[in-house]
Amino acid sequence: MEGEEDYKFNTPLFKVPTSSFTKNGFRLYVKFEGLNPTGTQKDRIARLHVSAAKKQGYYGITAGTCGNYGASIAYYAKLYGLKAKIFVPFDFHPTRLEKYASSNVEIVRVKGYYEEAVAKSIEFAEKNGFYDANAGSKNSQLDYEGYKTISWEIVEKLGNTPDLVIVPVGNGTTIYGIYAGFLELRNNGMIDRVPSMIGVAPADANPIVASYLSKSNEYHDLAPEKIKITEENEPLANYKSLDGKKAFEAIRASRGFAISVENEDMKFGTSFLKSKIGIDALPASASAVAALWKVPHEIIHNKIIVSLITGSQK
Ligand SMILES: Cc1ncc(COP(=O)(O)O)c(C=O)c1O
Missing domain, CATH: 3.40.50.1100 (Rossmann fold)
Structure with a gap:
């Protein structure tokens, strides 16, 4: 941008x-x-990750989330023209994330808690060459x-x-x-x-x-x-x-x-x-x-x- x-x-x-x-x-x-653009502090970090992913030539970015971080990633992925694959626990209520759904964004519901959503996201990043935007990742x-x-x-x-x-x-x-x-x-x-x-x-x-x-x-x-x-x-x-x-x-x-x-x-x-x-x-x-x-x-x-x-x- x-x-x-x-x-x-x-x-x-x-x-x-x-x-x-x-x-x-x-x-x-x-x-x-x-x-902030999607209403949480997560925008501050999502913007940096999406921008880094774009600069490094990634096609897509992924994260596990309760919904708020996912909303930020979805928002910036659309803005920068990247695909986003967002993993959310099955029983959670990611209203904010749903507001930022677009053709760039795929939301996957995961059995378990936040930690299981992160584990699925890491696995997906490794198999598909997506940028890993999870907390605790190398980024x-x-x-x-x-x-x-x-x-x-x-x-x-x-x-x-x-x-x-x-x-x-x-x-x-x-x-x-x-x-x-x-x-x-x-x-x-x-x-x-x-x-x-x-x-x-x-x-x-x-x-x-x-x-x-x-x-x-x-x-x-x-x-x-x-x-x-x-x-x-x-x-x-x-x-x-x-x-x-x-x-x-x-x-x-x-x-x-x-x-x-x-x-x-x-x-x-x-x-x-x-x-x-x-x-x-x-x-x-x-x-x-x-x-x-x-x-x-x-x-x-x-x-x-x-x-x-x-x-x-x-
Ligand atoms: C609105 C809101 N506040 C606070 C937090 C906690 O932030 P952290 O996971 O960085 O401790 C989160 C995490 O998702 C959040 O969505």
Whole structure:
């Protein structure tokens, strides 16, 4: 695409009124990724992968997905004229992906969870010479590069470094990329400290949060048969987070923590954001705001907090 080298994502940072918290005295912002082309942060990495695939002469690109990443890959594959083969768990609800269906895109339903969809996609890439855009693949450095831009935009818009950055975690790729972005800014002398990174997901459906809450010193996978997937938590549901080790390290090294949320918290976060700033947030991502009701007040008092939020599938 023309002008590609100059392209910049640039989503808004909205200030959220905190007067409805019983104890306020902190500043809350949401980095609203709902204004990206398909409404999530995944656009930042899908664009890089599709562009790399095109430059490297690939005919097609493939990924396993809950639906949101697949929507981004489908969108950019059409834009760049590549074929996309997207693998999705059979029982998931990939409404966003279906919106970006085109003659360039084939959606394959897979028995099992996200991890099985990824396994099918990797197998397909190897057999058919498609570009592998899966998290944890040999191309995954582009994921971290794509997500680093979120940190740069936060610092640029805030004119400051936040104290806490709250991110919904699935594979942990996003939280790790954002952390890497802040580290890079600090190492270049642009900021003087790295914010504490806070990971949010249901502990019974995400090993990063489960590992942290079990007080383990390291990341551990969950047993597949133990995870509890719901329509709301699908984007965060993993038994093996493909960037789990990196995400766990980002949380620990930044003196952050992890918070478990339930479906009800996600729905509450969505209605809170709608009523306070009028945005339509995806419930899984709204957990990054709902989580604030679950932390002791001293942790957030006087802090500048940024929550990463994506758009609903509407
Ligand atoms: C809307 C949304 N938020 C957060 C995540 C979690 O991102 P990651 O897998 O990079 O941790 C996902 C993953 O699919 C997502 O779709």
